[in-house]
Amino acid sequence: MRSRKTKFIFVTGGVVSSLGKGMASASMAALLENRGLDLTLVKLDPYINVDPGTMSPFQHGEVYVTDDGAETDLDLGHYERFTNAKMSRLNNFTTGRVYHSVIQKERRGEYLGKTVQVIPHITDEIKANIRAAAEGREVVLVEVGGTVGDIESLPFLEAIRQMRYDVGAGNACYVHLTLLPYIAAAGEVKTKPTQHSVMKLREIGIQPDILICRTDRPEISQEMKDKIAMFCNVEPGNVFVSPDVASIYMLPMELHRQGLDERLSEIMNIWTRGARLERWEGIVEKAMRPSKGEVKIAIVGKYVDLKEAYKSLNESLLHGGIANDVKVTLKYVDSQEVEAQGAQALLSDCHAVLVPGGFGVRGTEGKIAAVKYAREKKIPFFGICLGLQMAVIEYARHVLGLSQANSLEFDEKTPDPVVSLMESQQNVTDKGGTMRLGAYPCALKAGSLAQKLYGADLVSERHRHRFEVNNAYRNRLQEAGLVFSGVNTELNLVEMIELTDHPHFIGCQFHPEFQSKPWAAHPLFSGFIRAAQQQRDLRPA
Ligand code: GLN
Numbered sequence: 001m002r003s004r005k006t007k008f009i010f011v012t013g014g015v016v017s018s019l020g021k022g023m024a025s026a027s028m029a030a031l032l033e034n035r036g037l038d039l040t041l042v043k044l045d046p047y048i049n050v051d052p053g054t055m056s057p058f059q060h061g062e063v064y065v066t067d068d069g070a071e072t073d074l075d076l077g078h079y080e081r082f083t084n085a086k087m088s089r090l091n092n093f094t095t096g097r098v099y100h101s102v103i104q105k106e107r108r109g110e111y112l113g114k115t116v117q118v119i120p121h122i123t124d125e126i127k128a129n130i131r132a133a134a135e136g137r138e139v140v141l142v143e144v145g146g147t148v149g150d151i152e153s154l155p156f157l158e159a160i161r162q163m164r165y166d167v168g169a170g171n172a173c174y175v176h177l178t179l180l181p182y183i184a185a186a187g188e189v190k191t192k193p194t195q196h197s198v199m200k201l202r203e204i205g206i207q208p209d210i211l212i213c214r215t216d217r218p219e220i221s222q223e224m225k226d227k228i229a230m231f232c233n234v235e236p237g238n239v240f241v242s243p244d245v246a247s248i249y250m251l252p253m254e255l256h257r258q259g260l261d262e263r264l265s266e267i268m269n270i271w272t273r274g275a276r277l278e279r280w281e282g283i284v285e286k287a288m289r290p291s292k293g294e295v296k297i298a299i300v301g302k303y304v305d306l307k308e309a310y311k312s313l314n315e316s317l318l319h320g321g322i323a324n325d326v327k328v329t330l331k332y333v334d335s336q337e338v339e340a341q342g343a344q345a346l347l348s349d350c351h352a353v354l355v356p357g358g359f360g361v362r363g364t365e366g367k368i369a370a371v372k373y374a375r376e377k378k379i380p381f382f383g384i385c386l387g388l389q390m391a392v393i394e395y396a397r398h399v400l401g402l403s404q405a406n407s408l409e410f411d412e413k414t415p416d417p418v419v420s421l422m423e424s425q426q427n428v429t430d431k432g433g434t435m436r437l438g439a440y441p442c443a444l445k446a447g448s449l450a451q452k453l454y455g456a457d458l459v460s461e462r463h464r465h466r467f468e469v470n471n472a473y474r475n476r477l478q479e480a481g482l483v484f485s486g487v488n489t490e491l492n493l494v495e496m497i498e499l500t501d502h503p504h505f506i507g508c509q510f511h512p513e514f515q516s517k518p519w520a521a522h523p524l525f526s527g528f529i530r531a532a533q534q535q536r537d538l539r540p541a
């Protein structure tokens with residue numbers, strides 16, 4: 001059976017959260033993929049929400065959307081950006097989803113009268129989910145969310161413990177991430193938390209094969225690594241460090257330099273070519289030492305304090321910088337501040353303005369003011385999802401003269417709902433998983449800026465929204481000069497807008513940031529950064 005030969009790498013974390021487990025998993029996957037292996041990644045999240053789609057960005061950060069419309073953890077974004085693996089609803093599971101499915105089976109009588117228990121029923125469900133994602137792959141990296149020692153993680157850890165016996169010892173490898181804190185008063189890096197974290201893992205029957213220790217120190221001595229190996233019962237050569245890096249795209253090369261992919265291959269007995277990392281070297285070179293100066297981009301949004309909420313967006317803008325050999329500096333502007341101080345005061349030091357996706361009325365007037373500023377001053381503008389909706393409202397109000405135009409999301413009584421609820425959404429009451437989600441085709445208008453940037457007539461992009469441009473206003477907006485440069489012909493929906501009397505004004509109803517890679521910037525992002533560069537050269541801020 002093919003699936004029995006799949007090699008499993010289980011990644012856990014200890015001591016503290018936010019160690020960069022997702023990044024380490026993505027980096028290991030990148031290295032193994034570069035050795036020619038066909039792999040995928042799975043993220044297990046130990047919370048009760050069925051998926052993160054209903055969680056606030058303040059709680060959870062970005063919700064990453066896959067082609068098949070799953071609302072997933074933001075780590076899946078790292079996985080897709082670092083590898084060629086395609087993520088789907090098979091690649092992310094929460095405790096809630098596992099229980100939901102087990103309880104549904106119980107109601108259908110599928111357990112034939114048995115008492116349904118955490119072991120074996122929940123753990124079997126977890127293992128079945130992992131195996132479904134693993135089907136046909138040579139390697140699967142399974143990242144367990146949370147921290148060892150949390151009550152919530154236990155069923156996941158128990159499931160991955162069992163899997164070693166299911167798949168055979170040589171086909172499974174456990175990688176544990178920990179922290180080596182530096183205690184300034186003692187002038188020392190401490191290994192005790194790492195020892196305790198591994199002890200906790202071993203208590204539940206998992207002996208890690210490899211340790212990756214996060215540290216803010218540039219060097220960890222061999223002596224220290226040997227001490228960790230001895231106390232944690234791992235081989236001396238199996239202790240690696242993950243130092244702070246100036247760019248996340250340096251991490252695969254850093255781990256390769258220490259020989260991590262070599263060790264993983266040895267442990268799992270996989271014979272491959274060496275990793276070819278020219279592509280990563282090129283990315284890091286361009287990211288660290290761009291030769292064409294700097295552009296400053298304003299992101300006018302609501303979650304200014306939480307860069308996690310715009311993870312893919314930030315990365316895509318950096319990819320646009322890499323593609324254009326320019327440094328991209330992001331200025332987060334709180335849209336409520338724009339309401340208080342005016343757009344000019346906050347945006348005049350930037351070469352381009354981006355209004356990202358979002359929900360809820362707070363700050364929308366500031367976003368509309370930012371669009372107006374960019375449109376009138378002919379500053380490159382990029383509106384994504386809510387950003388497109390803001391641009392349509394702005395155009396309706398200030399060009400078409402419909403002064404009270406709005407979205408039904410923000411004003412149910414507006415006389416001119418230029419953005420309205422899709423017909424398919426009108427009777428939806430459940431909040432979870434019910435938006436327009438996942439990939440839809442978009443036909444691009446011949447001769448439009450969008451078509452030029454994509455170099456294609458038909459593209460596929462991912463969506464996550466309930467509201468749409470109201471077709472009842474399409475003719476009037478078009479007559480007033482707004483170009484509908486992308487449409488979904490089947491559903492008759494506006495997907496992209498642009499302006500002709502403006503150097504670069506684009507809005508899209510979808511989220512292009514979910515499909516950008518460091519070595520292949522999404523065309524809407526590389527085009528936007530190029531426009532910002534031209535703006536800078538034209539009129540230095
Ligand atoms: N709130 C808007 C809608 O639901 C936009 C959503 C978004 O930006 N992702 O249509």
